Amino acid sequence: LSALSRVTRAPADKILGLTEKFNVDRHPNKINLTVGIYKDNRGRVTTFPSVASAQSLLETSLDLNNDLSYLPITGSQDYQNNVLNFLYRESSDGSELLENNRITFVQTLSGTGALAVASKLLATFVSKTVWIPNPSWANHSNVFQWNGFNQIKYYTYYEDGKLSIDKWLKELKESCSSRDPDWPPSIVLHACCHNPTGVDPTLEQWQQILPVIHDLGITPIIDMAYQGMESGNLIQDAYLLRMCLEYEWPNGLFVCQSFAKNMGLYGERVGSLSVVVPPNPLDLKSTIDSQLKKIVRGIYSSPPGYGSRVANLVLSNPKLKQQWFVDVKNMSDRLWNVRIQMHERLNWPNLVDFKTQHGMFYYTGLNPYQVQILQERYGIYLTEDGRMSLSGVNDGNIDYLCDSLRQVVQ
Numbered sequence: 462l463s464a465l466s467r468v469t470r471a472p473a474d475k476i477l478g479l480t481e482k483f484n485v486d487r488h489p490n491k492i493n494l495t496v497g498i499y500k501d502n503r504g505r506v507t508t509f510p511s512v513a514s515a516q517s518l519l520e521t522s523l524d525l526n527n528d529l530s531y532l533p534i535t536g537s538q539d540y541q542n543n544v545l546n547f548l549y550r551e552s553s554d555g556s557e558l559l560e561n562n563r564i565t566f567v568q569t570l571s572g573t574g575a576l577a578v579a580s581k582l583l584a585t586f587v588s589k590t591v592w593i594p595n596p597s598w599a600n601h602s603n604v605f606q607w608n609g610f611n612q613i614k615y616y617t618y619y620e621d622g623k624l625s626i627d628k629w630l631k632e633l634k635e636s637c638s639s640r641d642p643d644w645p646p647s648i649v650l651h652a653c654c655h656n657p658t659g660v661d662p663t664l665e666q667w668q669q670i671l672p673v674i675h676d677l678g679i680t681p682i683i684d685m686a687y688q689g690m691e692s693g694n695l696i697q698d699a700y701l702l703r704m705c706l707e708y709e710w711p712n713g714l715f716v717c718q719s720f721a722k723n724m725g726l727y728g729e730r731v732g733s734l735s736v737v738v739p740p741n742p743l744d745l746k747s748t749i750d751s752q753l754k755k756i757v758r759g760i761y762s763s764p765p766g767y768g769s770r771v772a773n774l775v776l777s778n779p780k781l782k783q784q785w786f787v788d789v790k791n792m793s794d795r796l797w798n799v800r801i802q803m804h805e806r807l808n809w810p811n812l813v814d815f816k817t818q819h820g821m822f823y824y825t826g827l828n829p830y831q832v833q834i835l836q837e838r839y840g841i842y843l844t845e846d847g848r849m850s851l852s853g854v855n856d857g858n859i860d861y862l863c864d865s866l867r868q869v870v871q
């Protein structure tokens with residue numbers, strides 16, 4: 462018998478598996494509302510004007526470093542400078558940290574890659590315990606598990622249609638107060654547009670949450686996959702980063718950032734991991750740099766080039782950057798418009814409050830059985846937890862969608 466027969470069958474990916482099913486569904490009115498890819502009002506995945514301009518500039522210019530050779534292990538220096546500038550000079554007030562050389566950087570394979578590289582470092586050297594919100598993006602626990610964490614803990618984030626901060630903080634306090642301080646756990650915090658609920662703590666609530674996390678010695682991992690999609694303004698949406706920078710984090714502040722959604726560069730895998738390291742010992746940053754390089758080298762050696770060149774141009778060319786801000790605002794406006802239209806059509810008093818939610822998803826409150834009926838009878842695909850990607854809703858299908866939803870909750 463082959464030793465490979467010890468391989469056990471893994472369950473299909475909770476989100477991507479549904480698209481496979483959708484693709485072979487023959488329902489004439491089928492709608493895919495599972496995956497978080499932005500589509501316009503005609504149901505097309507379009508390239509943002511800023512990104513399209515950057516692409517054509519790259520195509521026509523010979524001096525924009527267009528060659529296909531390897532990038533350095535932690536990515537291109539230009540990209541690093543521009544992303545750090547965007548995150549720590551424009552989105553937040555971290556200039557001093559940059560000047561004091563306190564931020565390590567890796568150009569990563571989008572947000573997932575950033576989470577994976579951060580996990581490897583943390584699980585190898587800091588501790589193997591991580592707290593994840595319940596509910597959260599389904600891939601979080603998978604990423605942390607595969608990259609060395611052996612204790613995945615869940616804090617109650619949302620219950621009965623609303624945030625449950627008191628319970629969340631109580632759980633952290635009960636579990637972490639008596640822990641060995643040499644092995645501090647990490648915690649995943651969604652920067653904005655929490656996936657799947659679409660509900661985030663307010664600034665006042667974060668002011669209540671962050672001191673608790675800080676005082677318990679927990680290491681924050683900010684997962685910033687939707688910057689710009691909450692308010693429509695990229696800078697405004699970095700509020701959690703700004704607030705976290707008001708503290709010194711003795712075990713570092715980890716920032717996993719993605720251009721997948723806010724530049725529409727999904728498949729190009731463009732993102733970053735930056736770690737704000739404590740000021741002492743003096744060579745700590747370069748030591749961490751050395752391990753991050755080793756981690757990357759051991760998994761994929763170096764990141765892909767093309768998408769990061771596009772992002773780099775958008776970030777560094779003032780005209781393209783201005784356009785990018787407009788593009789993000791347009792996307793966010795359309796999603797908000799869809800949310801309001803559905804709210805008005807459905808007039809659902811008994812389900813989750815629409816207006817406290819924002820971003821790409823509508824967390825409907827439908828149960829798995831209702832989700833299944835929607836799929837089987839109406840060809841409408843949501844994730845099992847009742848999360849609906851609003852980007853798949855448009856003028857052509859909103860009536861059918863709302864009629865079907867009404868039938869299912871009757």
Ligand code: PMP
Nearest residue numbers: 571572573598656684686719721
């Ligand atoms: N974090 C969250 C919460 C997400 O929803 C996603 C995308 N679905 C990611 C991280 C990572 O996405 P990507 O790797 O495409 O940047």
